[in-house]
Amino acid sequence: MGPRLFLIVCFGGLAAAALLAVVVGVWLIAAALPDGGEAVRSMVIVYGGGIACLLVAVIAVLWGYLDHALAAPLAAVVRGIQTVVYANAEHRIEVDENHELGGLPTAVNDLVRKLSQARNTVEEAVATATRSLEQQKNQLAVILQDLSEGVIVCTLSHNILLYNRRALQLLHIGGDIGLDRSLFTFMTRQPILHCLGRLTNRVADGRHADHPEGLMAAFVGATSDGRHILDTRMSLILDPGGTASGYVLTFDDDTDELAALGLRDRLLREATEGLRAPVANLSAAAEILGGNPTMDVDQQGQFKQVILSESRFLANRLERLSAYYRDIITGHWPMSDIYSGNLFNHVSRRLKEQRDVATVMTGLPQWLHGDSYTLVELLNRLILKVGDLTGAASFDLEAVRGDRHVYIDVAWRGDGVPASALSLWLADRLDETLAGLSLREVLERHRTDIWSLDRDGVARLRLPLPHPKRSTHATDVQQLPPRPEFYDFELLARPGDLGELAHRPLRAITYVVFDTETTGLHPEGGDEIVALAGVRIVNGRILTGESFDRVVDPKRTIPRESTRFHGITAGTVKDKPPIQVVLPQFRAFVGDAVLVAHNADFDLKFLRLKEKECGVVFAMPVLDTLLLSAFLHDYTGRHGLDVVAERFGIEVHGRHTALGDALVAAGVFLRMIDVLEARGIRTLDEALVATSALVAARARLADV
Amino acid sequence: MAKSILVVEDEPNIVLSLQFLMKKAGFEVRVARDGVEALAAVEERAPDLMLLDVMIPKRDGYDVCQTVRANPDWQGIYIIMLTAKGREVDREKGIALGANDYVTKPFSTRDLTEKVKQLLGHNA
DSSP: OOHHHHHHHHHHHHHHHHHHHHHHHHHHHHHHSOTTOHHHHHHHHHHHHHHHHHHHHHHHHHHHHHIIIIIHHHHHHHHHHHHHHHTOTTOOOOOOSSOSOTTHHHHHHHHHHHHHHHHHHHHHHHHHHHHHHHHHHHHHHHHHHHOSSEEEEEETTOBEEEEOHHHHHHTTOSSOOOTTOBGGGTBOHHHHHHHHHHHHHHHHTTOTTTOTTTTEEEEEEEBTTSOSEEEEEEEEEEOTTSSEEEEEEEEEEHHHHHHHHHHHHHHHHHHHHHHHHHHHHHHHHHHHHHHOTTOOHHHHHHHHHHHHHHHHHHHHHHHHHHHHHHHOOOOOOOOEEEEHHHHHHHHHHHHHHHSOOEEEEESOOOEEEEOHHHHHHHHHHHHHHHHHHHOOOEEEEEEEEOSSOEEEEEEEESOOOOHHHHHHHTTOBOOGGGTTOBHHHHHHHTTOOOEEEEETTEEEEEEEEOOOSOTHHHHTSOOOOOOOOOOOHHHHOOOSOOGGGGGSBGGGSOEEEEEEEESSSOGGGTOOEEEEEEEEEETTEEEEEEEEEEEOBOSSOOOHHHHHHHOOOHHHHTTOOBHHHHHHHHHHHHTTOEEEETTHHHHHHHHHHTHHHHTOOOOSOEEEHHHHHHHHTTTOSOOOHHHHHHHTTOOOOSTTSHHHHHHHHHHHHHHHHHHHHHTTOOBHHHHHHHHHHHHHHHHHHHHO | OOOEEEEEOSOHHHHHHHHHHHHHTTOEEEEESSHHHHHHHHHHSOOSEEEEESSOSSSOHHHHHHHHHHSGGGTTOEEEEEESOOOHHHHHHHHHTTOSEEEESSOOHHHHHHHHHHHTTOOO
């Protein structure tokens, strides 16, 4: 009910009630009058009618005033507000001047004005933002259009968000790509998934921060029909929370370049290999003719014929080479630095998917330079073929750093592969996805070759690959002082009975090489473990694939001074398990193995202090690479892990992470076994005797 | 008795020179034109030294080298690989597969003769 109708009803009721009262009053008076008072009765009726009329008139006037001064303006205010809300934000409420609403219309108008101002401000801001966004988008579009490379931006589910003209050309697409279409309509899936997997792993492990290529990796891509090879780079897009939300692909047509490369390779081959033979023939014949003047005429004729024919051949060849040379454009094969551990992970996973072939990663992971996807394909296929040929079902994968190359060794128990078979396999082609490259071509692109060797019942395929382009992988480690040496005679005291372990050759023992990162140097003073890692050595092989690596919540603050060493902060340990959870896990990982650590007493002290609390015991024998170093190289006092690693020629990766240090110590320890054997120390017992003698000596020294 | 040399080469022009050089140095020389012929010649009578080109028809030089090394009776045969492939990796592969030396073409005839004499203990 509106205010006006309400007033009408109220005042109408009031008027009716007044009339009724008058009529009833008149009737009662008239009835009470004695007979014969006709004149008085008439008067009463007339006065009653007058009073009734007056009452109704007063009520009507009152209603009229209230309707005009209150109800009508109120309705106008309501209509006005409705207009502001639903139609025109600029509308102002209009009310007749003679109203009794007091400040209401003005207050409402003020409110409306404020609202409209606020609305304008927001709209302006939105408009400005939209304008600048539009501007940025246009700028980006212009920049993208001007790029000579194709650019495509995709979501993690591979839907296309943005692309440039050049991308259309390179992908050989006639019309438009159409936003939100799947990238795989246009580009080959496998290499992209492979590269994305590499990058997301890199981010998940937090390695991108230190990685020389950061969030980027180069790979060999191709159009979906496999006809055009694309020199592609992928960069991951991270949202502010640090998780990947999409990626950018930039690419260049590589088929032209590859064609050019093919031409250049042919040119180079002809210029080097092709010329070597004729030059050899020529110079040999000339040398012989010159050095043997007494040669008979017949023979002389033969050599002269050689010189003549080879010279003609060389002249022709030179003409052809010059012709090629004019057509040449230099190109390159996209490659990036790859960590062998990641490469092997991909190989293992593919092998497991395809067939029940087991792989064991051994040795210290190395950096190398190559194209990850084609290398994975190459290794994968060759391993399957070796399996078919020899029946081997388990393979060791190891990267070995040499002076000129980093070697990828695939080893198995059994016979090697004849060179003839290997050379036949290399004619196999990769899927159509990569323009039908043959395995041989993959090798050629990496400027390398592969061969098979067998020795002592172990056969291997050896693939030399280039060293990483950036040497920063190893050297970006901050130079930090080594931990102070730590000796506690009791800790290293030999367990009473080693049993048959005592006389087992060092090489035949299973070890777990481990390292801890801690909040400080004083376990009794409340310092705690923040990271614990170990790696297993079995039969002289470091089983890289089977490592233990945990961050531990120390349940206390982590001093900044210690973070400098291990990079672990309160944020890193958030939601990580406490030592009471991790130590029993580590104990289970160690099993029956002998423990090895660099400066073992330090780490051991932390472990042993927690034994009771965690319900575990570390009673196994422990070897200390620091003490072994001191024993082997007693001419020097420098036995920090960095120095010792350098002395043994161990490449250092990821130093000052628990796993990194454990791996380095493992590498050092394996080399030490060789040297120890040369010094006549062959069994565990002998090694323990040698080091505990040193501990005793050093402890005495410390006492003095 | 003169030491014997098996020249495995498919290019007649270099065969002529190699044959002449080796004969002049006092060795007995046989020639094989491809990998199969080479292995047959070794089978017939093991030479003291092989001058083995890598790029030969039928079975390549790496294959021949590996096959020779796989036979315990032929461990004593010296193998010098001759090749137009000059990459470090090729040399490494040759040595890994059992070659005693690896000579890249073109080569000096005198150096080659010296190498052969040294291996066969003809230090003149």
